[in-house]
Amino acid sequence: MSITERDLYLQQWKQAQELAEQMLPMIGRLYRDRGLVLRIYGRPLNNVNTVDILKAHRFVKQYEGEALDIRDSFAVLEALTALRLAPARLDLGRLAVAYGRLEEPRPALTDWLREELADIVDREGPLLNEPQDVVLYGFGRIGRLLARLLIEKTGAGNKMRLRAVVVRPNSNDDDLDKRASLLRRDSVHGPFNGSIFTVPEENAIVANGNYIKVIYASDPAEIDYTEYGIKDALILDNTGKWRDEAGLSRHLEATGAGRVLLTAPGKGELKNIVFGVNHRDMTPEDRILSAASCTTNAITPVLKVLNERYGIEHGHVETVHAYTNDQNLTDNYHKGSRRGRSAPLNMVLTETGAAKAVAKALPELSGKLTGNAIRVPTPNVSLAVINLTLNDSVDEEGLREFLRDAALYSDVAEQIDYTASTEAVSTDLVGSRHAGVIDATSLIAGDRHCVVYVWYDNEMGYSCQVMRIAQEMAGLHFPRLPRS
Structure with a gap:
């Protein structure tokens, strides 16, 4: 050369x-x-x-x-x-x-x-007359990622404004600075993209020009959001403390609250929404909704397209899941089986309701799936192993091509991503904004059986799904072009 x-x-x-x-x-x-x-x-x-x-x-x-x-x-x-x-x-x-x-x-x-692009050329868009006020109730892993996404999306086409964060009262003088620091720095997702400073005398954080009031409260019903200029707020409850309609209704007792979205699986008759799959079941009358779980969001879009194309007779989903902060660093008491053992040192076999929860978003799969989970010593990015018996025969090349096209052209293209890399590992998927990522080279298929591996960033990918629901609840409906 x-x-x-x-x-x-x-x-x-x-x-x-x-x-x-x-x-x-x-x-x-x-x-x-x-x-x-x-x-x-x-x-x-x-x-x-x-x-x-x-x-x-x-x-x-x-x-x-x-x-x-x-x-x-x-x-x-x-x-x-x-x-x-x-x-x-x-x-x-x-x-x-x-x-x-x-x-x-x-x-x-x-x-x-x-x-x-005739649908959007010389047309008015679905912009709101005024920005939708958003409040984060809780400021943990998901709450801080939602904050990053809301701040990042501030612009003409979003019209959603993060106005406040609600956290539990404490006596720490440097609480505000610590909250801001956790938003500024993240061991998994890296530094915040922009500028953050605090206004201590007003209990506020300013991030990329967004003024965010920090409210200290033990009970959502005791808050008057209108005192802070907040009205008809969309409350994103990321604490998981209340998971049924009765508990989450406490948010609606707060003056200035409008609707509630839970960032965890809902219990009882609460609608569990997996955006891209059953978000059209949402109605303006729904004042409380659940965004289901990260695993349910990862697997349901994939199961949807597979069921539509091949038909699913039955199957099992095994999730290899990153440890979460409800586990212990060292062996200690935990009410859950095995979860008391040290998360960084063990693979922990545990249960998951994700497979059964699929039926809430995709009723046609009711009773057809079982599931279990293994918590592993990684801080983020999980893997779902979907083992299915199908109604129609399938081969690896055909299945790979079908899933590749589904990731680009289907109505769940925002939810499903696709990688053909033979070298992809979990850290490569940190920051993925899809609900799940098909690992194309690892899938197995033959006769009426297949095994599909789906990576998912159980923090960022899930948070992006929550944001999609929040936008829909706010009345922001954006066309995806060009159409398939």
């Missing part, structure tokens, strides 16, 4: 990097001014860096056999900035590939986009 040929690789990289750098402000403006959330084959483009953009172009190879040329996506992005568009979720990669496949003579790019 000559020196010139070697230099060519670096030259091409620099040219691509320059285009990616030019794309960043355009992507930002389209979100802030138009409410457009952009992706490339499911890979997010908002709040990323230039290398992330280039990696997203490379990811297209898993679907199309070759990486997406950034010059093609840049041309589409530039054309989008010239159009008057309503808020939506747009896959820039799919638009670029579809336009590139058109036979010559192709229509002008802007004219083609007007036709392809």
